[in-house]
Amino acid sequence: MTFEDTANSSVRSAMDQGRQAADKASQVIQDGYDAAQQYVKDRGVDLDLRELVRREPWFAIAAAFAVGYVVAQVVRRVS
Numbered sequence: 684m685t686f687e688d689t690a691n692s693s694v695r696s697a698m699d700q701g702r703q704a705a706d707k708a709s710q711v712i713q714d715g716y717d718a719a720q721q722y723v724k725d726r727g728v729d730l731d732l733r734e735l736v737r738r739e740p741w742f743a744i745a746a747a748f749a750v751g752y753v754v755a756q757v758v759r760r761v762s
Contacts, residue, residue: 704758704761705758707761708754708757708758708761711757711761712754712757
């Protein structure tokens with residue numbers, strides 16, 4: 684086995700591990716989204732996100748930051 688073969692094998696292995704981590708993170712996010720959606724549906728809350736963003740843009744930016752932070756933490760712990 685040559686150095687090139689070993690390097691290619693290592694790269695493929697790392698890529699596979701990255702894909703698996705991304706798939707796992709995606710599933711965790713999807714499960715969280717589904718749970719949140721079910722919670723809102725069970726509570727009977729009628730939430731119009733477009734209207735909320737128009738009325739409270741700073742709240743929407745803060746919420747987007749918070750969601751991004753949580754997603755980054757999940758991805759960091761999964762990988």
